[in-house]
Amino acid sequence: MTQIQPPQDTSAPQENSPPPPRTSSESAGQVSPGPSMGRLVGLDLARALAVFGMYIVHIAPMQSAGNDLGSWVYSLAEGRSSALFATLAGFSLMLIAGRLEPKTGLAGRQAKARIAIRAVILLALGTVLAMEYGDIIILAYYGVYFFLALLLVRLSAKTLAIIAAGIALVMPQLAFVLKMWLSDSVQQSINAYDPLEKLSTVGVLDLLLTGLYPTITWMAFVIAGMALARLDLTAATVQRRLAALGASLTAGAYGLAMLLGGTSAVLSFGGGGGPSSGSGAGSMGSGSMGSGSMGSGPGGPELSASDLLGAVSHTGTTLDTIGCLGVAILVIVGATVAIDRLPRLRRLAKPVIAVGTMSLTAYVGHFLAQSAWPASGAGTTKSWVPVLTYILGAIVFAAIWSRFLRRGPLEYLLNTATKPAKYIR
Numbered sequence: 076m077t078q079i080q081p082p083q084d085t086s087a088p089q090e091n092s093p094p095p096p097r098t099s100s101e102s103a104g105q106v107s108p109g110p111s112m113g114r115l116v117g118l119d120l121a122r123a124l125a126v127f128g129m130y131i132v133h134i135a136p137m138q139s140a141g142n143d144l145g146s147w148v149y150s151l152a153e154g155r156s157s158a159l160f161a162t163l164a165g166f167s168l169m170l171i172a173g174r175l176e177p178k179t180g181l182a183g184r185q186a187k188a189r190i191a192i193r194a195v196i197l198l199a200l201g202t203v204l205a206m207e208y209g210d211i212i213i214l215a216y217y218g219v220y221f222f223l224a225l226l227l228v229r230l231s232a233k234t235l236a237i238i239a240a241g242i243a244l245v246m247p248q249l250a251f252v253l254k255m256w257l258s259d260s261v262q263q264s265i266n267a268y269d270p271l272e273k274l275s276t277v278g279v280l281d282l283l284l285t286g287l288y289p290t291i292t293w294m295a296f297v298i299a300g301m302a303l304a305r306l307d308l309t310a311a312t313v314q315r316r317l318a319a320l321g322a323s324l325t326a327g328a329y330g331l332a333m334l335l336g337g338t339s340a341v342l343s344f345g346g347g348g349g350p351s352s353g354s355g356a357g358s359m360g361s362g363s364m365g366s367g368s369m370g371s372g373p374g375g376p377e378l379s380a381s382d383l384l385g386a387v388s389h390t391g392t393t394l395d396t397i398g399c400l401g402v403a404i405l406v407i408v409g410a411t412v413a414i415d416r417l418p419r420l421r422r423l424a425k426p427v428i429a430v431g432t433m434s435l436t437a438y439v440g441h442f443l444a445q446s447a448w449p450a451s452g453a454g455t456t457k458s459w460v461p462v463l464t465y466i467l468g469a470i471v472f473a474a475i476w477s478r479f480l481r482r483g484p485l486e487y488l489l490n491t492a493t494k495p496a497k498y499i500r
Contacts, residue, residue: 117410119431124159125159125163126431128152129152129160129441130466132157135461162303163407165298172187172190189496190224192495192496194220194225197214204439207446208442209276209277211287219290220293223290239298239302243295243393247396262280295400296399299404321404328394341386433484437472
């Protein structure tokens, strides 16, 4: 899924900027001087698009190979929406830790405490949700990402970009070797002593290596988002360079994958509905995604060495990671530029932007709604009406809620929970 998620998403009010419009729960924090609030509104628009993409993957009817619009939209959303969400999460962490310049001293310690509290809460919330929905829930993974990100919040954009590139180039191969080395019996032995595995069937091994969003490869998205946050996105030169970078990464990764393995190396896996076929239509509420399958872990395909040259969603290959990251950069840059330069679009998109300001609520809410009204879920119909209903419902709820309260329900609780960080000395 998709689905930290995710989830995701803050600790302190933005003291140096006007209250409206706000960023999402992940990005509500003290912001260093730099990019305008229009930039943050653009991030909320991008975050809303990521939420809708995950709705599509979780609720829309799964598409097999085909050239119809539904198949194209589903393929575009699968994997890339959750990668976009993870990239935005990295960006949002830097809004807490210090945007263009890292916070130091007391402010820096309190910012790290807020991030750590957030990580604990997301890990706990993700584990609880995974007890019902399995490995499709991204929030517990976010908790791990945020803990690791604490080590990097003071680094420059260039250093962060180099680290993200290194992870994308090296870690997929290392993950493949590790999963080959970890036999079924070894994994079972590890899981036998893992309390998270016993609680939700999504244990430490899944979070780090074998799950649907393994930290070993997905940290590339989070760190890339952190690097983006250190750039002045108001500068036209930066915008052009990022747009060119995103386009190059996208075209290069998917083009090379198709050249090496054909269309199937990008759009499908094993002739089925994609690598995350278990995480798409009809999977919600089953609780089966965290079954602890061996090989590549629950929810993902079991790869062979030749598959490392492909770019299928959720395979975690180098080309998959680079391609998803390219798409994420394009969406973030496109959304921020559009909101900044097209005032009419900003007004028209205000209800959609509201979803981005409460993305954690929108993410968790669609799972709860699926459990309450399973008859409307994917897998029971070939229609796209259910997913369009969920998207419209999220827009209406967020638009109404934001007229009265500054934060979404879960965002308010998360912000309240991080307030004790102010007592750090």
